[in-house]
Amino acid sequence: MLAVMLLSLALAAVDRTAADRLYQHRQYREAADQYRKLLDVNPRDASLLVRLGHCAQQLGQFQDAETAFRRALDAAPDSLPALVGISEALLAQGRPEDARQSISVGLRLNPDDRDVRRALAHTLEANHQVFEAESIFQKLTSSDAKDSESWFLLGELQYRGGYYRAAEESLAKSLAIQPANRRAETYRAVCLVKTGRIDEGEAQSKRLIQDPATPKDLDLWLTYVELLYDSNRAAEALRTANQVVGFAPNHPIARYWLAKTLLQAGQLAEASSEAERAVSAAPQLPFARVLLLQIYRRQGRSSDAKRQADWLREYDDRRARHDAR
Amino acid sequence: MRILCALWLLSDVTLLGQIRFQDVAQKSGLRFELKNGAAGEFHLIELMPGGVAALDFNNDGCMDVFFTNGAEVRSLRKTGPQFYNRLFRNNCDGTFTDVTEKAGVTGEGYSMAIAAADYNNDGFVDIFVAGVNRNFLYRNRGDGTFEDVTAKAGLTGVDPKYGKMWSISAGWFDADNDGWLDLFVSTYVAWDPHTERPCGPPGNRYYCHPDDYAGRPHQLFRNNRDGTFTDVSLSSGIAGSIGRGMGVVFADFNRDGLTDVFVANDTVRNFLFQNQGGFKFKEVALETGVSLGETGRAVASMGADFRDFDNDGLPDVVVTALINDSYVLFRNLGPPLYFDDYTVRAGLKQATQQLTGWSTGMFDFDNDGFKDLFFANSHFPHLGQLLGIPSPLPNSIFRNLGNGRFADVSRQAGASFQIPAFYHGAAFADFDGDGRIDVVVSAMNSPARLYRDVTPNSGHWIAFKLVGTRSNRDGLGAEVQVTLPDRRTLYNHATTSVGYASSSEPLVRFGLGTQSVIKHVRIRWPSGAVQELVDVRADRVVQVRESDR
Numbered sequence: 001m002l003a004v005m006l007l008s009l010a011l012a013a014v015d016r017t018a019a020d021r022l023y024q025h026r027q028y029r030e031a032a033d034q035y036r037k038l039l040d041v042n043p044r045d046a047s048l049l050v051r052l053g054h055c056a057q058q059l060g061q062f063q064d065a066e067t068a069f070r071r072a073l074d075a076a077p078d079s080l081p082a083l084v085g086i087s088e089a090l091l092a093q094g095r096p097e098d099a100r101q102s103i104s105v106g107l108r109l110n111p112d113d114r115d116v117r118r119a120l121a122h123t124l125e126a127n128h129q130v131f132e133a134e135s136i137f138q139k140l141t142s143s144d145a146k147d148s149e150s151w152f153l154l155g156e157l158q159y160r161g162g163y164y165r166a167a168e169e170s171l172a173k174s175l176a177i178q179p180a181n182r183r184a185e186t187y188r189a190v191c192l193v194k195t196g197r198i199d200e201g202e203a204q205s206k207r208l209i210q211d212p213a214t215p216k217d218l219d220l221w222l223t224y225v226e227l228l229y230d231s232n233r234a235a236e237a238l239r240t241a242n243q244v245v246g247f248a249p250n251h252p253i254a255r256y257w258l259a260k261t262l263l264q265a266g267q268l269a270e271a272s273s274e275a276e277r278a279v280s281a282a283p284q285l286p287f288a289r290v291l292l293l294q295i296y297r298r299q300g301r302s303s304d305a306k307r308q309a310d311w312l313r314e315y316d317d318r319r320a321r322h323d324a325r
Numbered sequence: 326m327r328i329l330c331a332l333w334l335l336s337d338v339t340l341l342g343q344i345r346f347q348d349v350a351q352k353s354g355l356r357f358e359l360k361n362g363a364a365g366e367f368h369l370i371e372l373m374p375g376g377v378a379a380l381d382f383n384n385d386g387c388m389d390v391f392f393t394n395g396a397e398v399r400s401l402r403k404t405g406p407q408f409y410n411r412l413f414r415n416n417c418d419g420t421f422t423d424v425t426e427k428a429g430v431t432g433e434g435y436s437m438a439i440a441a442a443d444y445n446n447d448g449f450v451d452i453f454v455a456g457v458n459r460n461f462l463y464r465n466r467g468d469g470t471f472e473d474v475t476a477k478a479g480l481t482g483v484d485p486k487y488g489k490m491w492s493i494s495a496g497w498f499d500a501d502n503d504g505w506l507d508l509f510v511s512t513y514v515a516w517d518p519h520t521e522r523p524c525g526p527p528g529n530r531y532y533c534h535p536d537d538y539a540g541r542p543h544q545l546f547r548n549n550r551d552g553t554f555t556d557v558s559l560s561s562g563i564a565g566s567i568g569r570g571m572g573v574v575f576a577d578f579n580r581d582g583l584t585d586v587f588v589a590n591d592t593v594r595n596f597l598f599q600n601q602g603g604f605k606f607k608e609v610a611l612e613t614g615v616s617l618g619e620t621g622r623a624v625a626s627m628g629a630d631f632r633d634f635d636n637d638g639l640p641d642v643v644v645t646a647l648i649n650d651s652y653v654l655f656r657n658l659g660p661p662l663y664f665d666d667y668t669v670r671a672g673l674k675q676a677t678q679q680l681t682g683w684s685t686g687m688f689d690f691d692n693d694g695f696k697d698l699f700f701a702n703s704h705f706p707h708l709g710q711l712l713g714i715p716s717p718l719p720n721s722i723f724r725n726l727g728n729g730r731f732a733d734v735s736r737q738a739g740a741s742f743q744i745p746a747f748y749h750g751a752a753f754a755d756f757d758g759d760g761r762i763d764v765v766v767s768a769m770n771s772p773a774r775l776y777r778d779v780t781p782n783s784g785h786w787i788a789f790k791l792v793g794t795r796s797n798r799d800g801l802g803a804e805v806q807v808t809l810p811d812r813r814t815l816y817n818h819a820t821t822s823v824g825y826a827s828s829s830e831p832l833v834r835f836g837l838g839t840q841s842v843i844k845h846v847r848i849r850w851p852s853g854a855v856q857e858l859v860d861v862r863a864d865r866v867v868q869v870r871e872s873d874r
Contacts, residue, residue: 132526158713162649165679166713194649196679230674256621287621294614297662309611316594316623317567 016048023051028058046076053085057092065089080106084119096126114140118153125157133157141170148177152184159187164194182214190223202227216247218254225257229264237261252282259291271295286315344690344697344722344734346764346776348741355390355421355765357773359749360407362398362435363706367530368518369538370457371398372705373493375683375749375767376438376826379756380450382428383469386866387415388754388830390765392773393436393454399518401435401458410436410454415756429471434459438750438826442497444506445552446798453480455492455510455826464552479554480546482510490541491516496822498575498584499797500561501604502851505548506797509563511570511588514538531707535592535625540567543588543596547604557604566608568593572684572825576631576640576818577804578613578657578664582853584802587615589626589644589825614664615642615655624650628751628825630687633657633816634696634725638806640818641667645682645700645825652677652685652700672730673698673723680718681705684751684824688762692784692836694815695725701748701766701824717745720766720776739779746771753823754830760786760864762834785837785863791819794871795852802851805833807861809840837863 019034032055039048053068069085076082083106090099100123106116117136125133137154140147155170168191171184178184189208192201205224208214221244228237238261241254248254259274272295278288289308296305350356363371378391390413397404410432413421425431435457444451449465460482463471475481483489494511501507515538524533542564546554558564568590575584583600587610590596594616598606610616618624625647634641639657642664646652651674656667668674677700684701691697702718709716722738723731735742747769756763761778768774787807791800804818815835823829837843846858850871861867 129526131529131531135526135529163713164649169713194678196675198675230669232669260619286617290617290621293611294666297612297614300661302661305612312594312611312616313608 019051023055026058028055031055032059044071044075046072046079046082049075050079050081050085053082053089057085057089060092062089062092066093078109080110080113080116083109084115087119087123091122091126096123099123100127114144114147114150118150121153121157125160130157130161141173145173146177148174148181151177152181155184155187159191164191167191168195182208183217186214186217186220190219193223193227198227198231218244218248218251222253222257225261229257229261232264234261234264234266238265250281252278252285252288255281256288256291259288259295263291263295268295268298272299286312343737344724344778344780345737345739346722346742347739347779348744348774349419349777350765350773350775353420353775354423355413355773355775356423357392357411357413357767358407358771359392359394359767359769359773361395361769362408363770364398365530366398367523367525367532368398368521369514369516369532369535370435370491370518371395372532373513373749374435374437374826375769376436376455376494376828377684377750377752377765377767377773378439378441378452378821378828379752379754379765379830380441380452380821380828381415381830382412382450382452382465383414384449385415385417387417387758388756389413389415390421390752390756390775391430391439391441391452391828392767393439393456393750393826394432396435398435401518403431403433406431417758419757424469428469429473430454430461430463432456432459432461436461437492438494438511439828440495440497440508440822441828442506442801442821442831443798444497444508444548446505446793448798450799450831453495453497453508455482455495457491457516458489460489460492460510474552478552479556480508482544484542484544484556484558487515487541490544492544493570494573494826496573496575496586496820496828497799497801498586498820498822499802499851500545500547500584500600501602502583502796502802502853503548503550504793504795504797504852505550506799506801507548508546508554509573509575509586510544510546511573512541512543512568513571513591514569515541532705535569538569540569540593542567543570543573545604545606561604562606562608563598566596566598568596571626572628572644574629574631574642574822574824575802575820577802578631578640579660580639582849584851587629587631587642589629590623591625591627592623594623595626595629595644614662614666618646618650618653619666619668620650622650624653626653627682628684628701628827630685630823631820632687632696632818634687634698635729636695636813636815638814638816641687643685643687643698645685648679648681648704650678651675652680652682667729670729672732676723676731676733677721680721682721683749684766684827686751686753686764686823686829688753688834689725689786689836690722690762690778691724691780692761692786692838693725693727694784694809694813694836694838694840695727696836697725698723698731699751699753699764701751703745703747703749703769706747706769715745717747717771719743719745720748720751720774741774742776744774746774748774749825750827751824752827752829755788755832755834760788783836784839785841786835787837787843787861787863788832788834788866789819789846789848790832790866790868791848791850792868792870793850793852794873795854796850796871799831800833800850800871801831803833804849805835806847806849807835807837807843808845808847809837810842810844811840832866 022031049072056065066089072082121136140150151174158167189204255278262271293308525531597610655664750767
């Protein structure tokens with residue numbers, strides 16, 4: 001009997017290693033299947049439940065992730081990884097206030113835990129407390145200059161805020177420690193372009209775009225389109241915009257840029273159709289309407305132009321009058 | 326004709342010298358530091374001051390300088406001389422003398438902007454100072470002193486609904502062409518030092534975003550021709566558009582003989598108030614393509630200038646903005662399209678994307694016949710920590726290449742031009758009478774600069790000092806067209822409203838390249854009168870009095 005139990009434990013260890021390997025190779029679905037099988041044997045293994053939660057999170061199944069992390073917490077009430085996971089899953093579901101409450105429990109348990117502090121920074125950022133979030137990342141990086149993840153998260157936060165020069169520096173530091181981070185490379189390429197290091201940024205962007213191993217990052221591709229557009233390379237900009245629409249056909253900003261590049265290439269009618277598609281995809285957003293207005297004006301379609309102008313005026317007036325935070 | 330133009334371009338644009346400036350502020354006695362009163366509490370007003378003016382208050386033919394100044398922030402009072410507004414008399418010998426106290430223009434409250442013009446047509450330039458809590462109208466007595474006539478004139482700026490609003494820029498123009506200048510005042514946001522909530526974490530406070538404050542309407546005051554003004558903001562339609570106003574500039578964009586108003590707005594769309602006559606205005610920025618940049622987002626517009634950069638007779642608009650937005654150049658194509666975002670094609674997008682700009686001016690600094698672009702730059706204080714770069718910036722000069730493109734020639738513009746600071750206001754005038762346009766720039770908590778234009782091999786030039794008789798005395802709004810012997814035609818118009826919160830010389834100035842004679846000059850006065858001159862010698866200021874006919 002003991003021998004059978006030992007054998008089953010040994011097999012479980014082997015299976016867990018295999019599952020972890022799948023996770024590391026980003027085969028999240030397969031890894032999750034393995035963890036579920038292991039959980040059938042031991043349903044209250046908190047570390048397995050946390051791993052399952054991470055798989056679900058990576059697969060975009062945020063409610064499933066939250067459930068797994070909560071089960072882990074139920075099994076191990078002091079589990080910081082479970083609390084961090086719950087917080088991240090709640091953030092992904094657009095519940096920043098709930099996330100903050102969850103991570104505050106983790107803070108009480110261990111205020112110095114670096115994962116907990118990183119998660120706290122995330123919740124602060126999601127709650128529009130960007131300065132506070134940045135302050136945490138700054139402290140994490142200054143207390144451990146080799147903390148590549150915190151450098152990356154600091155860079156990501158600065159990147160999202162449009163502080164491209166600072167972001168580029170943080171991301172470069174992260175990459176110097178941990179070069180295998182495509183997201184950091186991608187953000188950094190965008191930062192280089194945005195901060196006027198055009199040649200370097202173009203070379204990096206091109207390399208990442210042409211590398212099939214790089215996940216197709218819309219920001220990177222659209223920044224590249226913009227770079228081509230801004231340097232009056234109309235044909236290349238149009239070709240790249242078409243590629244973006246190829247992998248993000250329903251994304252309004254991709255459609256918008258295709259319309260812009262068509263306009264730059266002098267294809268007014270096609271630009272008009274694309275801009276209309278962009279507006280259909282995101283009727284509540286003003287940017288595509290501005291382009292459409294511009295195109296209608298060029299086409300002499302005054303009543304269509306007026307309709308867009310009226311919408312934009314109403315939108316902007318509403319913002320100016322009532323939207324003071 | 327095309328060949329002729331090309332030859333002209335070659336001869337002038339390529340052969341003239343590099344634009345160069347030399348800061349002579351300290352040497353000339355123009356010693357001024359703009360004090361924003363910041364005391365670590367991060368009140369929004371601290372970010373915004375700094376209007377400066379070039380004006381000839383004593384009619385000696387030499388341009389004087391007026392600086393607006395801040396105040397102690399909590400009380401909004403000028404608690405000491407460090408906060409006084411300052412008037413410097415140009416001694417016509419390369420030096421300036423501070424005559425503030427004698428002139429009686431020290432001011433009160435937290436001042437922001439200046440608009441200088443002769444509102445009462447007595448031949449002496451008057452001063453309007455716009456501010457957070459106090460506005461001033463100073464009537465020039467003609468003896469070197471000014472009289473505060475604000476209350477009598479009805480220009481305290483107190484709105485019946487909102488009370489005293491934060492006036493941030495102002496400009497004089499003749500809205501109804503009756504020969505008397507009216508006043509446009511640009512309003513920023515609803516702001517109260519006592520209720521302003523802090524932004525940022527404790528111990529790491531920062532200025533709040535403009536979105537945290539409600540917008541307020543702009544104001545238009547009609548000149549009653551008797552020293553008083555009537556607030557026509559509502560009846561004119563101006564108050565119907567709520568923005569977050571910054572710079573205000575004037576030009577007749579649709580060539581109907583009525584002066585229109587462009588207002589740069591911070592983080593909401595810009596306004597173009599089309600003058601429909603009879604003191605009625607219609608906001609048409611969206612319809613005419615000048616409201617938003619090519620990105621489709623409302624940018625943080627700051628200062629503006631409204632002049633013809635491509636010599637097609639139609640005034641274009643340049644607008645400064647915040648980092649990541651890039652400055653915007655709108656080219657006026659005339660009806661029916663009007664404005665087209667020309668920033669990318671002009672080569673300005675990538676070149677200005679990392680800058681934050683305040684005042685600006687479209688002037689021909691090398692007198693080659695094409696107006697160049699000057700930008701007063703600085704990021705917000707402390708933002709540099711987030712940006713990863715220092716907040717103070719050097720200013721920028723972009724040379725108009727004559728082919729629709731501009732080249733950043735700032736780095737070659739001289740050693741003193743490279744000094745970074747928190748530059749805000751800028752006014753443009755030929756302070757030393759050498760025919761080259763100089764720039765005076767205010768800087769927050771650091772010395773102001775007087776950039777003397779020392780461009781070598783500068784081209785020929787001419788400046789018209791207009792004296793209106795039926796039109797307003799300064800001739801503001803008058804359009805001047807000069808035709809050169811090679812048949813090239815250049816355009817400019819009279820305005821003192823340039824840039825951000827600032828006021829420039831009223832002269833209408835042209836660079837002429839290699840041409841030393843103007844074949845034909847045509848002046849269209851605001852009254853509608855058209856006056857013509859022929860075979861005018863260059864390299865001088867020509868005074869033109871509006872003919873009675």
